Amino acid sequence: MAWLVGNSLKKKLILYTSFFSLILGCLLMVSAYKISLEETNEILDAQMQNLAKRVAEHEPNPVKSTFDASKHYHEEDLFIDVWSYAEQSHQYHEFNLLIQPMQQAGFYTHKTDNGTWRTYVLPLKDHQVQVSQQQSVRQNLALELAGSMFIPYLLVMPFVLWGLGWMIGRILQPLDDFKAELARRDVKELQPILTQHYPVEIIPTIDEMNSLFERISTAQQEQRQFIADAAHELRTPITALNLQMKVLLQEFPEHEALKKLSLGLIRIQHLVAQLLSLAKQDAFIDTLNPVQSFYLNETVVDCVEQLIHLAMQKDLDIGVERQEVVLISSQQSAMHSIIYNLIDNAIKYTPTQGIINVSVFTQENYAVIQVEDSGPGIDPKLHEHILKRFYRVHHHQEMGSGLGLSIVDKAVERLQGKLSFGTSASLGGLQVTVEFPI
Numbered sequence: 025m026a027w028l029v030g031n032s033l034k035k036k037l038i039l040y041t042s043f044f045s046l047i048l049g050c051l052l053m054v055s056a057y058k059i060s061l062e063e064t065n066e067i068l069d070a071q072m073q074n075l076a077k078r079v080a081e082h083e084p085n086p087v088k089s090t091f092d093a094s095k096h097y098h099e100e101d102l103f104i105d106v107w108s109y110a111e112q113s114h115q116y117h118e119f120n121l122l123i124q125p126m127q128q129a130g131f132y133t134h135k136t137d138n139g140t141w142r143t144y145v146l147p148l149k150d151h152q153v154q155v156s157q158q159q160s161v162r163q164n165l166a167l168e169l170a171g172s173m174f175i176p177y178l179l180v181m182p183f184v185l186w187g188l189g190w191m192i193g194r195i196l197q198p199l200d201d202f203k204a205e206l207a208r209r210d211v212k213e214l215q216p217i218l219t220q221h222y223p224v225e226i227i228p229t230i231d232e233m234n235s236l237f238e239r240i241s242t243a244q245q246e247q248r249q250f251i252a253d254a255a256h257e258l259r260t261p262i263t264a265l266n267l268q269m270k271v272l273l274q275e276f277p278e279h280e281a282l283k284k285l286s287l288g289l290i291r292i293q294h295l296v297a298q299l300l301s302l303a304k305q306d307a308f309i310d311t312l313n314p315v316q317s318f319y320l321n322e323t324v325v326d327c328v329e330q331l332i333h334l335a336m337q338k339d340l341d342i343g344v345e346r347q348e349v350v351l352i353s354s355q356q357s358a359m360h361s362i363i364y365n366l367i368d369n370a371i372k373y374t375p376t377q378g379i380i381n382v383s384v385f386t387q388e389n390y391a392v393i394q395v396e397d398s399g400p401g402i403d404p405k406l407h408e409h410i411l412k413r414f415y416r417v418h419h420h421q422e423m424g425s426g427l428g429l430s431i432v433d434k435a436v437e438r439l440q441g442k443l444s445f446g447t448s449a450s451l452g453g454l455q456v457t458v459e460f461p462i
Contacts, residue, residue, distance in 0.1 A: 033199075037192045042185055049181070053174045061166035068099060068162060069131060069144070072155040076146040079104060079153050086151070093138050099165045103156040110150065125152050133159070198222050202230070214241040265289055320350040320359065320391055324384045327363040331371060339377045342367075346383035350391045352462055358435045359460075365432050366395040366456050374399040379451055391462050396448035396455040404445075432458075 089103035107125060126132070126145045133142055140159040145152065202222065216234040219227050269286045276282055321344075328344060335342040352359075363382075370380045374397040383394040436443045441460040448455040 034189075034192055034196050037196075038185070038189050041188055041192075045181065045184070049174065049177050052177065053170055056170035056173050057166055060169035061163065064099070064162050064166050064169070065142075068157065069142075072102060072131075072142075072144040072157065075102060075104070076144050076153045076155045079106065079155075080146055080148055080151075084151065084153065089156070091138065097158055097161055099157075099161055101157070101161070105154045105156070107152040107154070108150060109152070198226060202226065214238075214244075262289065262292055315353055315355055317351060317353045318356045318359075320352045320393070321347050321384045323356065323360055324363055324382055324393065327360065327367055328382060330364065331367050334368070334371050335380065338371065338374070340371060340374055340380055341378070342371070342380040342382070344383070345381040346385055346394075348385040350384055350386055350462075352391050352460065354439055354460065358439055362432050362435045362439075362458060363393060363395075365429070366393070366458070369429060369432075370395050370397040370399070370454070370456075373397070374453065378453075381448075381451065386462065387459070389462055390459040393458045393460075394455065396451050397453040398448075398451040399453040401447055401453045402445065432456075 084106045086108045087104060087106040089105050091103060109125070125147070127147060129144075129146045131142065131144050133140060135141075138158075141156050142159050142162070143154055143156040145154050198221070202217075205217065214237040216237060217230050219230050222230060266286075266289050269282065269289055272282055273279070273286060324347070325344060328342060332342060367380070367382060374380055378398040380395070380397045383392075383396075385392055385394075433443055436458055439460060441458055444457045444459075446455045446457065447453070
């Protein structure tokens with residue numbers, strides 16, 4: 025039976041309750057039949073006894089009843105026989121409905137070729153009165169009475185099962201609400217589930233799940249803290265090494281090994297800075313980055329000025345193509361991180377003497393930041409993959425770490441913005457668009 029309902033508690037409850045109700049109905053049917061048969065026997069026995077006494081009071085003559093086996097008799101059909109001791113004492117066996125003469129009055133049950141009979145015998149001085157009835161008549165009557173009680177039970181049962189299903193559904197509704205609450209949660213939403221709206225039976229499960237959420241949150245926080253601490257501790261020695269390398273390059277400017285080592289140190293320094301930025305984004309440090317009003321166009325210009333020296337090293341034409349005055353309320357440091365990483369990413373993947381255009385403007389009720397370049401672009405099939413950490417499309421680039429767009433995605437998600445990728449219509453390379461509600 026279990027395979028019919030799978031693992032559904034609701035279906036199991038309805039099925040098992042229905043099965044139990046049917047079994048209970050059968051037991052009630054049997055009990056009603058037995059009670060009806062007992063009551064029928066009691067009533068009809070009293071009727072037979074009264075009839076025999078009334079016959080005896082009128083000094084009856086010998087009477088022989090007739091029975092037709094082909095006829096169907098009812099509870100009101102009784103067979104009366106009066107025996108005379110003087111004339112028929114030896115002829116009782118000629119009619120198999122009757123039993124032999126008895127010395128004591130009472131009820132007797134006997135079997136004949138025509139079934140089982142119930143007979144009341146009343147011995148008199150010269151006669152014996154016998155009132156007989158088929159036992160099957162009584163059984164049929166009891167069965168009809170029991171059936172008349174069971175039929176309403178069967179008629180009402182579908183409505184009972186429907187009501188039962190509705191009640192079980194209402195009772196189990198908190199489980200569906202609990203499932204819906206979990207389904208609505210984001211993968212990063214680990215706040216405790218409130219228990220005041222749930223029944224006491226599932227509160228222990230919710231408490232255990234809240235405890236699991238807490239352990240996961242603690243483990244994630246420790247992981248973020250470890251990355252942030254490691255990146256922070258690495259910044260100082262790597263900066264020192266980089267300074268020493270610059271001194272060595274001044275003394276040996278043509279040394280190829282030192283040049284390669286310098287590029288490696290610069291890449292490590294950039295990776296550490298990216299890891300530290302990513303750890304800050306994961307940590308959700310909102311208290312250190314309060315929401316404030318600022319001009320987004322000024323932040324864009326500031327990021328371009330900070331990175332223009334990298335663009336000049338590759339002889340790139342970088343500039344703010346479209347600039348509108350956009351006042352926005354947000355976390356300025358997070359917004360700065362988004363714009364900085366987008367421009368930095370464009371500089372890395374744009375070939376020498378290429379072009380990078382940065383735009384900031386408003387569109388409907390959104391502030392839009394757009395960065396496009398003349399680089400090789402990215403296949404639209406890879407747009408979902410480039411947001412993964414350490415995923416790199418152009419592995420020949422030495423400076424890329426695969427973290428820039430992941431940092432941007434985290435920050436945009438925190439600020440409830442929208443990040444999209446496309447192909448620049450004017451430059452042919454990658455176009456990155458970020459929209460924020462004003």
